[in-house]
Amino acid sequence: MALDILYQADATGADPVDVLAEWTGLGRDIDPFSEGLVRGVAAHMADIDAVLGAHAESWTVHRMASVDRTILRLACEELLHRTDVPPGAAINEAVEAAKELSTEESGRFVNGILGQIAREVSEGGERSGA
Numbered sequence: 001m002a003l004d005i006l007y008q009a010d011a012t013g014a015d016p017v018d019v020l021a022e023w024t025g026l027g028r029d030i031d032p033f034s035e036g037l038v039r040g041v042a043a044h045m046a047d048i049d050a051v052l053g054a055h056a057e058s059w060t061v062h063r064m065a066s067v068d069r070t071i072l073r074l075a076c077e078e079l080l081h082r083t084d085v086p087p088g089a090a091i092n093e094a095v096e097a098a099k100e101l102s103t104e105e106s107g108r109f110v111n112g113i114l115g116q117i118a119r120e121v122s123e124g125g126e127r128s129g130a
Contacts, residue, residue, distance in 0.1 A: 001030060002037035003097065007070045016042040040077045048076045055113045067102045068110060075114050079121055087118045 005023060009016040020038045024030055030038075041048065049061045052072050061069060075094035078085040091114045099107035 001034040002041075003070060003074055005030075005034070005038050006041055006074055007067060010066050010070050016045075037074060037077055037082075040081055041073050044077060044081060045073070048073050048080070051076055051080065051117060052113065055116045065102060065106065068098060068106050071097050071101070071106075071110055072113060075110070076117065079114065079117055087121070091115065091118060 005019050006016055008014070009019040012019075016038050020030065020035060052064075052069075053059075053061050056064070064072070071094050075090045078090035079087055082090075091111065094114055095107045095111045098110040
């Protein structure tokens, strides 16, 4: 659900929190975990994009396919700011989503970037609380 909301925000240029409010206003039931992820990505978007840009060799964040960018932002929120999500689970879910929603190459691309980020986080212990 968080991925759908964040994708809609990215595709339309809207603020993710506004899309979340729109969904809620339409009577869609948003589970608290998904809401927290959307709000987290919205709050940390600039930092997340900076981290992604630093790890995406020869790619800028805005040159990435929208679905790949959205998957990466969501997984980065989990890796960097959610201690309740194991890093391996965040990466595996992101890779599977990329393979299912984008391309096989996207799965490898997502895995490579997130693997680098996870290693740095584990070495530096930079995760903040949920």
